Amino acid sequence: MKLFSRKLRYAAIRIPLIYCVFAVLWIMASDQTLALLLPEAASITHFQTLKGLLFILLTAALLYHLIHRQQLLASRYNSLTVHANDSILLFDHQGKLVDANDRALRMYGYTRDQMQHIHARQLLPDAASDWRSCFLAEAQHNGIIFESEHKHADGSTFSVEVSACLLKIGGSDYIQAIVRDITERLRVVEKLRESEQLLAHMSAIAHIGGWEFDVETGIGSWTREVAHIHGVEFKDNISAEFGLGFYEAESREKIEAAIQQAIDHGKPYDLELELVTARGIRKWVRTVCTPHIIDGRVLKLQGSFQDISDRKVAEDKMRLATLVFENSSEAIMVVDAESQILSVNPAFTEMTGYTAxxxxxxxxxxxxxxxQDRKFYEEMWHLLDSNGKWQGEVWNRRKNGESYAEWLTIDTIYNEHGEVIRRVALFSDITKNKQNQEVIWRQANFDQLTGLPNRRMLHDRLNQEILKADRNHQMLAVLFLDLDRFKEVNDTYGHLMGDQLLQESAHRLLHSVRECDTVARLGGDEFVVILSGLQDKDVVQDIAQSILKKFDTPFQLDNDLTHVSVSIGITIYPEDGNAGEVLFKNADQAMYVAKNNGRNRYSYFTASMQAHAQNRMRLSNDLHLALPGQQFELYYQPIVELATGQVHKAEALLRWQHPTRGMIPPDNFIPLAEETGLIVDIGNWVFYEAARQVKRLQSLHHASFQISINKSPVQFHNETHGHEAWISFLLMNDLPRQSIVVEITEGLLMHTDESISAQLLGFRDAGVQVALDDFGTGYSSLSYLKKFDIDYLKIDRIFVRNLSRNSSDMALCEAIVMMAHKLDIKVIAEGIETEEQRELLQQIGCDFGQGYLFSPPLPAPAFEAYLRP
Structure with a gap:
């Protein structure tokens, strides 16, 4: 700074000297001026001397002034530079540091000797390339203040504010830079910015913001958070109406009244209101207002807005939780970490009898x-400690000592450190449910009538017995039992007696087997026995014979004794099969063999039965394709009037021409059709085909020609209004209603219900004749013949086959004919194969005959040829 002060001193001296010179010259050149001023002066010499003295005095005064001014300026400059808080640097035009104050030395960390060799680049960061631009920036001639980075002597950087300008000193260019360390200021600014951000962040978290309203101008302002709460973009000024527009009528009236009270009387308010944001979202807010009063007047309103929607939701949840706790039908118990009870709800008291x-x-x-034993509770606490939850069934005791079952759920509540603070137990009384479940379980697994295991339980038992047999290397047997002619007895004596018979049958079966065996009822009159733990098969035969013997004793039904036998099918595990379903199927097949062999016997399953069953299944599958595949055909067998030999009747007999097996007998596929329900569609096809054929025969042969068709009992049961469609078809085709004769079996009459009776009576009323087929083989009652107005009785072929003049069959046939004629019923004898049979039947007055003596069943063209004379 010495160089700088010296040059400044020379500059300060030069300027006043110039003025002194001009002043002296002026004075010396102006004698006339002095003469005018001093008219009494003696001579010009005196003027000259006086002017010299004046010159000397003026010069001395000027010199004194200049020296004093220089000293004053130097003192002021030194005071400014030495005591300045900012660093002052002077650089020449090459960037060499010319001078610097003490503050600069301390700021940059250099000594004065080191500073004499410093270049401006050494004070700048390494990345700075142009030292002049870093000090002067763009405003080199006018000076500029800007912020930058400088470097300490140790290489560390710090933030500075630079005020720089160009100076002309002694004809040379210099750069003067006043540098201020602003590191602390920037740190404070950054802290302030962080504080503002933190405040804004906290306001956003708390959903709280401030607002202000000028009462005189009607203009207010709010913070960004308040704008966010209202769902609008932030702006500094808003009108009062703009803010109030978010409230619905009730809330708006409330806040307008509060604002008016604040303005008129300086009354603060604290309100919780519901508003609708600009986006249509409902929110709860808390608004607080403090009036700003000066000289008794309210000039401003200041306050805050806070979104309290979450709090409201929490309060609602708490209220709801309280309502649930108090009104729950489930008992609730809250305990602390030491399992001490803290609270219980009213349902707890109602369930246990204990008050809180x-x-x-x-x-x-x-x-x-x-x-529950100790192990039960140890396992419960292990699960609670492991995952904080437990659920299960517990037996507890009420205050009155009564035990009850409860379904218990326990949940654990932890604090922020993962420590248990609460456990909540919810439980409900399931005693009645368990009792009901026991009833339901028994209903689901046991037969309600006999108390025996039902089909479901039977399957479970069989699977368990199979596993046991495998484990112990033993055998077991499955016996499938069916009561013989149970349906006939049930229909004769009624269902109540039938149920009694089933109960007694179950009792006899239980007393025919060992304690380790299982007796189950499948349904109807079917039972199954599982004989387990067998070492040999002799036990099976002994038990089967014991069962048959038990059923030899007649059943006491009401006042009557009734004999009911049983047919038994037997299969052995593992010889005959290794799965439960296979064993059931095998035993079922063996039972049918026993029935077909005469009933009241047992039959073992054989491989041939399996082959028969598989063949039956394949045939059943093919039967579904027969009708759509046009594989059926009607054959016609003539019914001859024995007295005249005329043929005005025929029976339509169904034949199945299988595409690969050829002609299949009706006895093989009709039962399958009835079991599968296909007989309904097949029977309708037979009717329509026979109706078309009879119309043709009436036109070609005889106007009153009749064709008989067989109608299965399944058709009567499955088509309650099928007869109406048949009658309508006859009328539509101009066929006399006597054109078709419907043949039924005796069994149908025995098991008639209201629907079957209605159909038979419908045929009678419409004029369609009905024939009773296979008469004499069943249990027909004469009352049925009268009730349903039967038109024809057909004597079964078993009575005709061995017919001779003195045989019992002859007497029986004669009795049937006489009885029928007494009831005005015509008689048809089936199975006539010899001339003798024809003559004998004719002699006893039989009306019609049918059999191979006259003709076998013929296809339609052959039958038409047979009718031609």
Whole structure:
């Protein structure tokens, strides 16, 4: 700074000297001026001397002034530079540091000797390339203040504010830079910015913001958070109406009244209101207002807005939780970490009999019934400690000592450190449910009539017995039992007696087997026995014979004794099959063999039965394709009037021409059609085909020609209005209603219900004749013949086959003919194969005959040829 002060001093001296010179010259050149000023002066010499003295005095005064001014300027400059808080640097035009004050030395960390060799680049960061631009920036001639980075002597950087300008000193260019360390200021600014951000962040988290309203101008302002709460973009000024527009009528009236009170009387307010944001979202807010009063007048309103929607939701949840706790139908118990009861709800009191005062402070052991052992509770606490949850069934005891079953759910509540603070137990009384479940379980697994295991339980038992047999290397047997002619007895004596018969049958079966065996009822009159733990098969035969013997004893039904036998099918595990379903199927097949062999016997399953069953299944599958594949055909067998030999009747007989097996007998596929229900569609096809054929025969042969068709009982049961469609078809085709004769079996009459009776009576009323087929083989009642107005009786072929003049069959046939004629019923004898049979039947007055003596069943063209004379 010495160089700088020296040059400044020379500059300060030069300027006043110039003025002194001009002043002296002026004075010396102006004698006339002095003469005018001093008219009494003696001579010009005196003027010259006086002017010299004046010159000397003026010069001395000027010199004194200049020296004093220089000293004053130097003192002021030194004071400014030495005591300045900012660093002052002077650089020449090459960037060499010319001078610097002490503050600069301390700021940059250099000594004065080191500073004499410093270049401006050494004070700048390494990345700076142009030292002049870093000090002067763009405003080199006018000076500029800007912020930058400078470097300490140790290489560390710091932030500075630079005020720089160009100076002309002694004809040379210099750069003067006043540098201020602003590191602390920037740190404070950054802290302030962080604080503002933190405040804004906290306001956003708390959903709280401020607002202000000028009462005189009607203009207000709010913070960004308040704008966010209202769902609008932030702007500094808003009108009062703009803010109030978010409230619905009730809330708006409330806040307008509060604002008016604040303006008129300086009354603060604190309100919780519901508003609708600009986006249509409903929110709860808390608005607080403090009036700003000066000289008794309210000039401003200041306050805050806070979104309290979450709090409101929490409060609603708390209220709801309280309502649930108090009104829950489930008992609730809250305990602390030490399992001491803290709270219970009214349902707890109602369920256990204990009031809150009686249990609070105690442990749940007060409810223990003692039915669960220590291991049970150890496992419960292990799960609670592992995952904080447990759920299960527990037996507890009420205050009155009564035990009850409850379904218990326990949840654990932890604090922020993962420590248990609460456990909540919810439980409901399931005693009645368990009792109901027991009833339901028994209903689901046991037969309600006999108390025996039902089909479901039977399957479970069989699977268990199979596993046991495998484990112990033993055999077991499955016996499938069916009561013989049970349906006939049931229909004769009624269902009540039938149920009694089933109960007694179950009792006899239970007393025919060992304790380790299982007796089950499948349904209807079917039973199954599982004989387990067998070492040999002789036991099976002994038990089967014991069952048959038990059923030799007649059943007492009401006042009558009734004989009912049983047919038994037997299959052995593992010889005949290794799965439950296979064993059931095998035993079922063996049972049918026993029935077909005469009933009241047992039959073992054989491989041939399996082959027969598989063949039956394949045939059943093919039967579904027969009707759509046009594989059926009607054959016609003539019914001859024995007295005249005329043929005005025929029976339509169904034939199945299988595409690969050829002609299949009706006895093989008709039962399958009935079992599968296909007989309904097949029977309708037979009717329509026979109706078309009879129309043709009436036109070609005889106007009153009749064709008989067989109608299965399944058709009567499955088509309750099928007869109406048949009658309508006859009328539509101009066929006399006597054109078709419907043949039924005796069994149908025995098991008639209202629907079957209605159909038979419908045929009678419409004029369609009905024939009773296979008469004499069943249990027909004469009342049925009268009730349903039967038109024809057909004597079964078993009575005709061995017919001779003195045989019992002859007497029986004669009795049937006489009885029928007495009832005005015509008689048709089936199976006539010899001339003798024809003559004998004719002699006893039989009306019609049918059999191979006259003709076998013929296809339609052959039958038409047979009718030609």
């Amino acid at each position: 005062q009686e249990v609070v402070g105690k442990t749940p052991k007060i409810l223990a019934s003692g039915k």
